[in-house]
Amino acid sequence: MSAHVYKKVELVGxxxxxxxxxxxxxxxxxxxxxxxxxxxxxxETRGHVVDGKVGHYQVVLKVGFRLE
Amino acid sequence: MSAHVYKKVELVGxxxxxxxxxxxxxxxxxxxxxxxxxxxxxxETRGHVVDGKVGHYQVVLKVGFRLE
Amino acid sequence: MSAHVYKKVELVGxxxxxxxxxxxxxxxxxxxxxxxxxxxxxxETRGHVVDGKVGHYQVVLKVGFRLE
Amino acid sequence: MSAHVYKKVELVGxxxxxxxxxxxxxxxxxxxxxxxxxxxxxxETRGHVVDGKVGHYQVVLKVGFRLE
Amino acid sequence: MSAHVYKKVELVGxxxxxxxxxxxxxxxxxxxxxxxxxxxxxxETRGHVVDGKVGHYQVVLKVGFRLE
Amino acid sequence: MSAHVYKKVELVGxxxxxxxxxxxxxxxxxxxxxxxxxxxxxxETRGHVVDGKVGHYQVVLKVGFRLE
Amino acid sequence: MSAHVYKKVELVGxxxxxxxxxxxxxxxxxxxxxxxxxxxxxxETRGHVVDGKVGHYQVVLKVGFRLE
Amino acid sequence: MSAHVYKKVELVGxxxxxxxxxxxxxxxxxxxxxxxxxxxxxxETRGHVVDGKVGHYQVVLKVGFRLE
Amino acid sequence: MSAHVYKKVELVGxxxxxxxxxxxxxxxxxxxxxxxxxxxxxxETRGHVVDGKVGHYQVVLKVGFRLE
Amino acid sequence: MSAHVYKKVELVGxxxxxxxxxxxxxxxxxxxxxxxxxxxxxxETRGHVVDGKVGHYQVVLKVGFRLE
Amino acid sequence: MSAHVYKKVELVGxxxxxxxxxxxxxxxxxxxxxxxxxxxxxxETRGHVVDGKVGHYQVVLKVGFRLE
Amino acid sequence: MSAHVYKKVELVGxxxxxxxxxxxxxxxxxxxxxxxxxxxxxxETRGHVVDGKVGHYQVVLKVGFRLE
Incomplete structure (x- = not known):
């Protein structure tokens, strides 16, 4: 695995x-x-609030994948 | 939305x-x-442990709200 | 509780x-x-991905316990 | 000034x-x-983008004031 | 203790x-x-200096209390 | 807005x-x-200096956009 | 001293x-x-509060020692 | 440029x-x-407040220069 | 150089x-x-260990390049 | 005070x-x-240990002074 | 690999x-x-200096291993 | 060693x-x-890139020395 190169991208789901x-x-x-x-x-974990409840969660994550 | 001012308070649920x-x-x-x-x-996410299990979760969060 | 000493160890579940x-x-x-x-x-919260889905979550946590 | 106590609140302008x-x-x-x-x-300094331009800046700041 | 909610405020003594x-x-x-x-x-721990000595210490601390 | 996915890229203007x-x-x-x-x-905010003045500002920013 | 190996453990006094x-x-x-x-x-430096006073200080520290 | 050495000093303007x-x-x-x-x-960017307005901005910056 | 825009991508070699x-x-x-x-x-600098030795180093780096 | 410039130096006492x-x-x-x-x-606050006790405290601090 | 638990210890080589x-x-x-x-x-990477040269490097690292 | 005072300066080699x-x-x-x-x-460890290779490494380091 030693010569592999990976890339990370930042997404918000x-x-x-x-x-x-x-x-x-x-x-x-x-x-x-x-x-x-x-x-x-x-x-990061965060979210929007609607009527005092979680409207939706927003999770910022880095995703790593191997470059070919 | 540009002239709005928001406040953040820190809570632990x-x-x-x-x-x-x-x-x-x-x-x-x-x-x-x-x-x-x-x-x-x-x-922050943390919690107390009782008998080797999560007794309760404690989540430190900032809550943002618009000032009127 | 004031004279107690605690230790923290770092685990990944x-x-x-x-x-x-x-x-x-x-x-x-x-x-x-x-x-x-x-x-x-x-x-830290992270995980491995298999076929575009979470294969398993990996949570790095510190665990605190009282020394006797 | 030595006995004063200050409070900080977090705002977003x-x-x-x-x-x-x-x-x-x-x-x-x-x-x-x-x-x-x-x-x-x-x-923090951030902002919303409208049509490829800054729609408005959002600055997260702590404001300190002396308690009476 | 599991349903309690706490608030943290930031003070400078x-x-x-x-x-x-x-x-x-x-x-x-x-x-x-x-x-x-x-x-x-x-x-944070900081302070003012007067004549090459600590004039007064300033300690920034968060104070947590249970909401009723 | 709950099923949206966003991507962040890092730029220096x-x-x-x-x-x-x-x-x-x-x-x-x-x-x-x-x-x-x-x-x-x-x-990040930084810049180059020419003759003791700001030659140009360099601002590192993350830009978030919705994936379609 | 160059070939020594040290270990750090995390304690709370x-x-x-x-x-x-x-x-x-x-x-x-x-x-x-x-x-x-x-x-x-x-x-970290923190503590419990009893009747508006410090009940006890809690100091999180790493302790380093040489492995033999 | 490879053998150059730079120094950074920290100033507040x-x-x-x-x-x-x-x-x-x-x-x-x-x-x-x-x-x-x-x-x-x-x-860091901070400032003093006078009558609810910015009295003056204080910007903490590191300044890098080449040693001769 | 003042109107240039750069992009940074995150790689792991x-x-x-x-x-x-x-x-x-x-x-x-x-x-x-x-x-x-x-x-x-x-x-970040990290690596995998095989038989008590470094199997391979993994270096997380940001790479900056000028956009044309 | 608005046109003053300060410098910070880092010392260990x-x-x-x-x-x-x-x-x-x-x-x-x-x-x-x-x-x-x-x-x-x-x-930073740290120290050397002698016979299981603090031999001496070492405090890393930044000291700010006004440039004339 | 999903049910494995790992431990991390902190060493200085x-x-x-x-x-x-x-x-x-x-x-x-x-x-x-x-x-x-x-x-x-x-x-962390640091070291001691002897006569203006690196006397020895000190690298603080976390080492992860699977618990059986 | 207890009454010694050290200074740290920040250099880029x-x-x-x-x-x-x-x-x-x-x-x-x-x-x-x-x-x-x-x-x-x-x-910090960084560097300039020339033709897809490291042109030179730049290492930001703090250097500590005893004040006399």
Whole structure:
């Protein structure tokens, strides 16, 4: 694995349901245009509030993938 | 929206169930005394441990609301 | 409580299900060798990606326990 | 000055014109409800974009004032 | 304790004597208007200098209290 | 807005005039190749010095845009 | 000294008296099970509050010792 | 350029007018005693408040210059 | 140089030999698809361990290049 | 005060007695060569350990003074 | 790999030769008492100076290993 | 050693060869004007890129020396 080069891109996924679902939303989107996605790192968790409740979660994450 | 001023307050919500529930607990409390709550930012996630399991989650968050 | 001394160790729990479950996995492991576990602090949330979905979550946490 | 106690609150000012004007907007608002405002510290500078230009600046700042 | 919500406020205490005394000064002030103060966290330690000596210490701290 | 995914890219804008102008320079460039730009976050402010004066400002910013 | 290897462990000492005493409390405890303790680094200073006064200081510190 | 050595010094410039002017004030001062000033990095932006308005901006910056 | 705009991308280079070689590996890869690469900034240095030795170094770096 | 320029230098004071005394030791030294010292900021607190006790405290601080 | 738990310990390796050698020194030591070492993360690079040259490098690193 | 006072200065060394050589370059320069240099701390590692290769490394380091 030693000569591999990876790239990280920063995405923001959102979801009305949960933090995990916001992560999956971002990964699903990334998967449409990127190959070899390998890992993610959560950088920030935040969200919008509607009527005193979480309207949707917003998770900022870095997604790492191997360059071919 | 350009002349608006927002304030952020720092709260700690807790829950036996989940990180999301701890966030909702803090927002529900904030909603009783604050108007126009708009967003939150998670700053820390931690918790107490009882018998080797999560006793309750504690989520430190900043809550932003528009000043009137 | 004032003369107590606590120690913190850094663990990484993983789970296919959720962030909360990854935390519980680490705590369950810690509980086998440590007594008096009192709290945890999440330091990083990340994970591996398989086929554009979360393969498993990895949560880096510090676990605090009282020294006897 | 040695026995004084100060409090800091976190505000977000906004302006279509400039970073400085966003700061002044937040201070003007704070000045309506707080006495003895003494200093501010910029914590974040960000903004919304409209048609490829800055729509308005948003400056997150802490405002310090002396408690009486 | 799991359903409790806490709030943190940021204060700056000062003292000519010591860092500990600056903390106590801030707590004493906070105690006049806040109930259920539970913990503090030191965020910054600084001070003014007079004639090459500490004129007074300034300790920035967050004070956490339970909301009722 | 809950199912949206955003991407952030990191740019460095420069200007001889002001910090605000350096931000606008970066946004104008980004706007040529990116659609749906929504916000920016200033990460660093620096600059080159010529003859003891600011030669030009360099502002490092993250630019967020919605993926379609 | 060049081939030495050191280890750092993270402890939390507490004291009703002072920050310095909380440090000494942690070091005294560490000294019972560790040899060759060489230095410490304060990472956090916090404490519990009782009746508007410091109940006890809690100092999070890393303790470095030489491995034999 | 590869064998050059640079030094950075930390200055605080102030101005009643703007953040940019506070930077220029610091650079002008530095230019009186330092040669070969090459770049600056803004580390903090803050200021004093007078009557609910910015009294003057204070910009903490690092100034880099080549050693001869 | 004042009207230039730069972009930074985040890469992870790896090497069995050294930290410097891991940096070169990432730059060589970047050079295949990017023009006008100007500088890099090391953000993290880490690696995999095999049989108690460094299997390969992994260096996370930002690579800056001028947009045309 | 608006046209003043300040410089900050970084010093490490040490003391066998206390954190406060280590600060005073550094300030006393600084006062021999610098005029117009105005404030200090503690950046790190650490120390050497001898026989399981604090041998001496080492406090890293920035000292700010007005340039004439 | 999803149910695995890892632990991280913090070590300081030193070497007269190079940063890489200081890392190897720490790993070799860790390998004597720990099984399943998997990765390391460099946290700090520093060193002692003798006669204006590097006397030895000191690299602070976290070493991660799988708990059985 | 307890009454000693140290100063830290921030330098940027550069080298076409390696990170270690950039550190030595800065130390050699510092050694011409400073006595009693005792340690260094690497703060940033970066470099310029020429034709897709490292043109030269730039290492930002703090150099600590004892004041007499």
């Amino acid at each position: 959102s979801s009305k349901k949960s933090i995990e679902d916001a992560i999956e939303t971002a990964l699903a989107k990334a998967n449409k245009s990127l190959k070899n996605i390998d890992w993610f790192e959560v950088k | 807790s829950s036996k169930k989940s990180i999301e529930d701890a966030i909702e607990t803090a927002l529900a409390k904030a909603n009783k005394s604050l108007k126009n709550i708009d967003w939150f930012e998670v700053k | 993983s789970s296919k299900k959720s962030i909360e479950d990854a935390i519980e996995t680490a705590l369950a492991k810690a509980n086998k060798s440590l007594k008096n576990i009192d709290w945890f602090e999440v330091k | 906004s302006s279509k014109k400039s970073i400085e004007d966003a700061i002044e907007t937040a201070l003007a608002k704070a000045n309506k409800s707080l006495k003895n405002i003494d200093w501010f510290e910029v914590k | 000062s003292s000519k004597k010591s860092i500990e005394d600056a903390i106590e000064t801030a707590l004493a002030k906070a105690n006049k208007s806040l109930k259920n103060i539970d913990w503090f966290e030191v965020k | 420069s200007s001889k005039k002001s910090i605000e102008d350096a931000i606008e320079t970066a946004l104008a460039k980004a706007n040529k190749s990116l659609k749906n730009i929504d916000w920016f976050e200033v990460k | 507490s004291s009703k008296k002072s920050i310095e005493d909380a440090i000494e409390t942690a070091l005294a405890k560490a000294n019972k099970s560790l040899k060759n303790i060489d230095w410490f680094e304060v990472k | 102030s101005s009643k007018k703007s953040i940019e002017d506070a930077i220029e004030t610091a650079l002008a001062k530095a230019n009186k005693s330092l040669k070969n000033i090459d770049w600056f990095e803004v580390k | 790896s090497s069995k030999k050294s930290i410097e070689d891991a940096i070169e590996t990432a730059l060589a890869k970047a050079n295949k698809s990017l023009k006008n690469i100007d500088w890099f900034e090391v953000k | 040490s003391s066998k007695k206390s954190i406060e005394d280590a600060i005073e030791t550094a300030l006393a030294k600084a006062n021999k060569s610098l005029k117009n010292i105005d404030w200090f900021e503690v950046k | 030193s070497s007269k030769k190079s940063i890489e050698d200081a890392i190897e020194t720490a790993l070799a030591k860790a390998n004597k008492s720990l099984k399943n070492i998997d990765w390391f993360e460099v946290k | 550069s080298s076409k060869k390696s990170i270690e050589d950039a550190i030595e370059t800065a130390l050699a320069k510092a050694n011409k004007s400073l006595k009693n240099i005792d340690w260094f701390e690497v703060k």
